[in-house]
Amino acid sequence: MPIEVDVAVLGGGPGGYTAAVKAAQAGLSVVVIERDKLGGTCLHRGCIPSKSLLRSAEVYATIGDAASYGIQLPEGAASVDWSAMLRRKDSIVEQLYKGLQALMRQHKIEVVNGSGRIIGPSIFSPKSGAIAVELSDGEAETVVPKNVVIATGARPRKLEGLSYDGERIATSDEALAWTSRPSSILIVGGGVIGVEWASMLSDFGTQVTIVEAADRLLPTEDKDIGAEIAKLLKKRGVVIHTGVSVQTESCRLSNNGVEIQATAAGGDTVSLEAERMLVSVGRIGNVESLGLENTDVKTERGFIKINPATLQTGESHIYAIGDCIGGVQLAHAAMHEAATAIEHLTGNKPSRAADRDIPRCIYSRPEAAAIGWTEENARAEGFQVRTAKLPLRILGKALVQGESDGFAKVVADAATGDLLGVHLVGAHATELIAEASLAKLVDAIPWEIGRTIHPHPTMSEAMQETMLALGGAAGHA
Ligand code: FAD
Numbered sequence: 001m002p003i004e005v006d007v008a009v010l011g012g013g014p015g016g017y018t019a020a021v022k023a024a025q026a027g028l029s030v031v032v033i034e035r036d037k038l039g040g041t042c043l044h045r046g047c048i049p050s051k052s053l054l055r056s057a058e059v060y061a062t063i064g065d066a067a068s069y070g071i072q073l074p075e076g077a078a079s080v081d082w083s084a085m086l087r088r089k090d091s092i093v094e095q096l097y098k099g100l101q102a103l104m105r106q107h108k109i110e111v112v113n114g115s116g117r118i119i120g121p122s123i124f125s126p127k128s129g130a131i132a133v134e135l136s137d138g139e140a141e142t143v144v145p146k147n148v149v150i151a152t153g154a155r156p157r158k159l160e161g162l163s164y165d166g167e168r169i170a171t172s173d174e175a176l177a178w179t180s181r182p183s184s185i186l187i188v189g190g191g192v193i194g195v196e197w198a199s200m201l202s203d204f205g206t207q208v209t210i211v212e213a214a215d216r217l218l219p220t221e222d223k224d225i226g227a228e229i230a231k232l233l234k235k236r237g238v239v240i241h242t243g244v245s246v247q248t249e250s251c252r253l254s255n256n257g258v259e260i261q262a263t264a265a266g267g268d269t270v271s272l273e274a275e276r277m278l279v280s281v282g283r284i285g286n287v288e289s290l291g292l293e294n295t296d297v298k299t300e301r302g303f304i305k306i307n308p309a310t311l312q313t314g315e316s317h318i319y320a321i322g323d324c325i326g327g328v329q330l331a332h333a334a335m336h337e338a339a340t341a342i343e344h345l346t347g348n349k350p351s352r353a354a355d356r357d358i359p360r361c362i363y364s365r366p367e368a369a370a371i372g373w374t375e376e377n378a379r380a381e382g383f384q385v386r387t388a389k390l391p392l393r394i395l396g397k398a399l400v401q402g403e404s405d406g407f408a409k410v411v412a413d414a415a416t417g418d419l420l421g422v423h424l425v426g427a428h429a430t431e432l433i434a435e436a437s438l439a440k441l442v443d444a445i446p447w448e449i450g451r452t453i454h455p456h457p458t459m460s461e462a463m464q465e466t467m468l469a470l471g472g473a474a475g476h477a
Contacts, residue, residue, distance in 0.1 A: 013331075436463065
C-alpha cells in the first residue's frame with residue numbers, strides 16, 4: 001500500500017527537516033525521504049563538523065598565545081591529538097543526530113530511508129508528484145503526497161582532470177574524514193570553505209597555500225573583508241596566490257604528495273607542491289536522478305528553478321528549497337526557505353527575505369560576517385553611499401580578550417539614511433551579525449541601532465559605535 005500524506009519532503013537536511021516540522025506544526029501529515037542520514041550536509045559534512053575542528057584549532061592557538069595573557073606553560077606543553085579531535089567532532093554530530101531523530105518522532109513525522117524519485121501521472125495520482133522510493137534495505141515503497149518539497153541539497157563541485165583519491169586530492173567531504181593532519185596543503189579555491197580550512201590548518205601548524213582564480217579571497221564579499229582576512233592569514237604564514245588558476249592537466253601525484261602548476265591571466269606560471277590538496281571550488285545541486293523529467297520542474301545551470309516569492313517550481317504543488325535551488329547556500333537560508341514554502345503551501349502569505357539580507361558567515365580565526373549590499377555592489381546599483389569603518393582595537397573588550405584584529409563597516413544610503421550593508425571581521429562576528437539581521441527585518445536605520453543601549457564592555461559595541469560613526473557621533477573613535 002502506498003503511503004498517502006499531505007506533504008512529502010525529499011531530503012532530510014536543514015531545509016528538509018525544517019519544512020517537515022513546520023508542516024507538521026500546521027497539522028499536516030508528513031513523510032521525509034532521506035537516502036543517507038537526517039541532518040544532511042550541514043550536520044554530517046558541513047557546518048557542525050567543520051566548526052568543531054575550527055573550535056579545536058582556536059583553543060590550540062589560544063594556548064600557544066598563553067604567555068601574552070601572563071600564563072607560562074612549559075615548552076611543548078600543548079600538542080595536537082587529531083584522533084581525539086575527530087572523536088569530539090563525531091560525538092557532537094551524533095548527539096545532534098539523535099536530537100533530530102527525536103524531533104521527527106515528537107512531531108509524528110515518518111522518515112523513510114531510501115532514495116526518492118518523482119514519477120509522472122500514474123495509477124497513484126493523475127498529476128506528477130508521487131515518489132518511488134528505493135529503500136536502503138533494497139525494497140521499494142511509494143509515497144503519494146498532495147504536495148512535494150524538494151530539498152536534496154548540493155555536493156562539492158569537482159575540477160575535471162584531477163584524480164581524486166580522497167587522501168592526497170580531496171573535497172571538503174573527504175577532508176573531514178582525514179585520519180591525520182597534513183604537514184602542508186594546497187587549497188584550491190579561496191571562498192568560504194577554503195578560507196575556513198586554511199585558518200584551521202594553519203592554526204595547527206600546517207603550511208597552507210591558497211590558490212584563488214579571482215583577484216581576492218572571498219570574492220563575493222565586500223573588498224575590505226577579503227583584504228583583511230588575507231592580511232591576517234598571511235601574518236600566520238599562509239601563502240596566498242590570487243588571480244591564478246590551477247592547470248589540472250599539470251597535476252602529478254608523487255611520494256611527497258601533489259604537484260601542480262597555476263597560471264595567472266598574464267601567462268606567468270607558478271609551480272606548487274604540498275602533501276595534500278583540498279579542492280573547494282563551489283557546489284552543484286543534487287538535481288539528477290530525481291525524476292524531474294517526469295514533471296514540469298525545470299533546472300537552470302544545475303539548480304532547480306523556482307518562483308522566488310513562493311518557492312514553487314514549474315508545478316504549483318512541488319516546491320524546492322535549500323542548496324538545490326542555488327543562491328545563498330547556507331543552512332539558515334535553507335531553513336528560511338523551508339518556512340517560506342510551508343507558509344505558502346498552508347495558504348498563508350509568505351515573506352521571503354532577499355538573498356542579500358541573509359547573513360553570510362565565515363568561521364575562520366578571526367571570523368567574518370556580512371549582510372546586505374557590499375560597498376561595491378551598492379555603488380554599482382546607483383546608491384549614493386555613505387560608509388563608516390572602525391577598527392576593533394578601539395573596543396575595551398577586544399583588548400581584554402586579546403582579540404583586537406578586524407573591523408566593523410557600515411554601508412548606508414546617503415540619500416535616505418537607510419542601512420544597506422554591514423561587514424564585520426573579528427572575534428564573534430558571526431554572533432554580532434544577528435543584530436544587523438534584526439535591524440534589516442524591522443527596517444531600523446543606523447541611528448536607531450547606535451541609539452540602542454549596548455552593554456559595556458562587549459564586542460557588540462562595535463556595531464553601536466560604527467552606526468554612530470556614520471553620523472559623526474561615535475563615542476570612542
Ligand atoms: P543538504 O543539507 O545537503 O541535505 C540534502 C539531503 O538530501 C541530504 O541528506 C541528501 O542525502 C538528501 N538527498 C539528496 N537526494 C536525495 C534523494 N533522491 N532521495 C532522498 N534523499 C536525497 N552553512 C551554514 O549556514 N553555516 C556553516 O557554518 C556552514 N558550513 C559549511 C561547511 C562545509 C564544509 C560545507 C560543505 C557546507 C557548509 N554550510 C554551512 C552549508 C550548509 O551545509 C548547507 O547550506 C545546508 O546543508 C543546505 O541544506 P539543504 O537541506 O538544502 O541540503
